[in-house]
Amino acid sequence: MRFCINVDHIATLRNARGEVQPDPVTFALMAEQFGVDGIVVHLREDRRHINERDVRLLRELITTKLDLEMAAVDEIIDIACDIRPELATIVPERRQELTTEGGINVIDNIKQIKNAIDRLHEAEITVSLFIEPDINQIDAAAEINADFIEIHTGNYANAVGEEELFDELERVRVAAKHAKKLGLGVNAGHGLNYINMKDFVAISEIDEVSIGHAVIARAVFVGLDQAIKEMRELTKQQ
Numbered sequence: 001m002r003f004c005i006n007v008d009h010i011a012t013l014r015n016a017r018g019e020v021q022p023d024p025v026t027f028a029l030m031a032e033q034f035g036v037d038g039i040v041v042h043l044r045e046d047r048r049h050i051n052e053r054d055v056r057l058l059r060e061l062i063t064t065k066l067d068l069e070m071a072a073v074d075e076i077i078d079i080a081c082d083i084r085p086e087l088a089t090i091v092p093e094r095r096q097e098l099t100t101e102g103g104i105n106v107i108d109n110i111k112q113i114k115n116a117i118d119r120l121h122e123a124e125i126t127v128s129l130f131i132e133p134d135i136n137q138i139d140a141a142a143e144i145n146a147d148f149i150e151i152h153t154g155n156y157a158n159a160v161g162e163e164e165l166f167d168e169l170e171r172v173r174v175a176a177k178h179a180k181k182l183g184l185g186v187n188a189g190h191g192l193n194y195i196n197m198k199d200f201v202a203i204s205e206i207d208e209v210s211i212g213h214a215v216i217a218r219a220v221f222v223g224l225d226q227a228i229k230e231m232r233e234l235t236k237q238q
Ligand code: PXP
Pocket: 006, 008, 042, 069, 089, 091, 099, 100, 130, 150, 188, 189, 190, 191, 192, 210, 211, 212, 213, 214
């Protein structure tokens, strides 16, 4: 499966001092040199980490692909249509959350999300919806012409004990198979790490994983090259 790295954390560290280092764009370019398949950033409405300058520079400089995570709101849709990432991933966004806390409810917000997909498609941007591994949500995503889904793997990542882990992995597997049958591309992310990837990689229907925290945390200790190499190895399907 493809492995894309989310570099939001580097921008958080930069912003902590209001200075220019560490620069998430430089970090992303290094990550590409070390072998990731793409760069992921979340341009939040409150700009708590990644800002517009970062996204524009990434667009200009990276040579893999850009996955822009975004809320389905006009301001960010306008920016996305202008910047034209290879992939726009629509995520729910709440100002109080520490990080994205779950998939977007496509069924309850169908008009807003359909409008966002239509606008992004007009700009020829491929669109993914970050959702729970839930058949009804997947059906709704297909109905409004999403190209991809990204399965929220938070429950799998938080599962405790063999039985719970097995059940959550199975939920993801069934969801991925269902999405593929409907012709959707299947990405996955949230909480994936060097331990839980070992079983996760067996789900052959997953095209791509989007990983931030675990890889950046490991890079602090072993360096980015090594952290990427290790995850790259784990994402190779057997
Ligand atoms: N995918 C989405 C949609 C996310 O919001 C996040 C978190 O920013 C991730 C993947 C990556 O999650 P993590 O940082 O836990 O690897």
